[in-house]
Amino acid sequence: MTDAPKKQLPAHIAAALAGAGGRTDSAGQPWSGRALPDGEKYHNFDEDDGAADPIFTEAVARLVAGSGAETDVVASLATIRVFIPIVAQLAEQTVGENGLVSDKESDMALVTVQAPDGRRALPVFTHSDALTRWHPEARPVAVYAARAALSAVAEEAQLLVLDPGSERPFVVRRPAMWALAQQQNWVPSYSDSTVAQVLRDSVTALGNPAVVDISAAAGQGIESLWDKKTEPSGRLVAGGGAGPELAVTITLLPGLDQPAVESILGALQNSWAGNEYFAQAVDSVKVRLRHPSPTT
DSSP: OOOOOOOOOOHHHHHHHHTTTSSBOTTSOBSTTOOOOTTOOOSTTTTOOSOOOHHHHHHHHHHHHTSSOHHHHHHHTTSOEEEEEEEEEEEEEEEOTTSOEEEEEEEEEEOOEEOTTSOEEEEEBSSHHHHHHHOTTSEEEEEEHHHHHHHHHHTTOSEEEESTTSSSOEEEOHHHHHHHHTTOOOOOGGGOHHHHHHHHHHHHHHTOTTEEEEEEEEOGGGEEEEOTTTSTTOEEEESOOOSOOEEEEEEEOTTOOHHHHHHHHHHHHHHHHTOHHHHHHOSOEEEEEEOOOOOO
């Protein structure tokens, strides 16, 4: 009976094993001279145990209890450490003297995901276990949340998603993400007096007497469903949703036909889109139409 043929290792693994134990790394750089001084602090999180920061967990607890708001959760991110997932991507291969192919260069890349509405999102994790469960092969890199937000902007992401895949994910929408990246306080569009003034000014500029009133409030899009694993029906929490976060109610006189209504809405929306402050402060809008309540 003849022996079965020996199974061959993939070329890049065989090349790595062939070079193991040598004086240089896989890129040909010597190992000598790489010792680091004793007692030196290498980064800001030397003693980090990977747990979620109490500042964040307390803000979340208040949100769930109804005594806090999503602004408190976003504000808690200003000073805490989070983890962003990094994965290695092959940049260049080389063929060694033994004819085996090995990795010559690799790049470390941020992991981004696509939100249900098609926008790009950067996943961020408040504790290392959450990241490992979400992507076991990703390397957790500890950074301040403000730096993570800056990285999201650089990656052209519009959302930060805290702890995706957990029972309590939290979405930081674009205006809040930009404020965090610039280390500024975030004012939600539904609580922003300047946004409310832009809406009123748009009605004034339109000059159409059919528009009786305009107002803004928090939209249902700010709500997020939490505790799906511990409570089968889940629990709606007033914060951390993906939007739309701004609900604009326009009161119109009755009797308008559809083209007239569409003309009014188009003019108002063009006015909002052309206002730089509104465009930056508002992530997404839901418009509701109503008629004046009958007087007695």
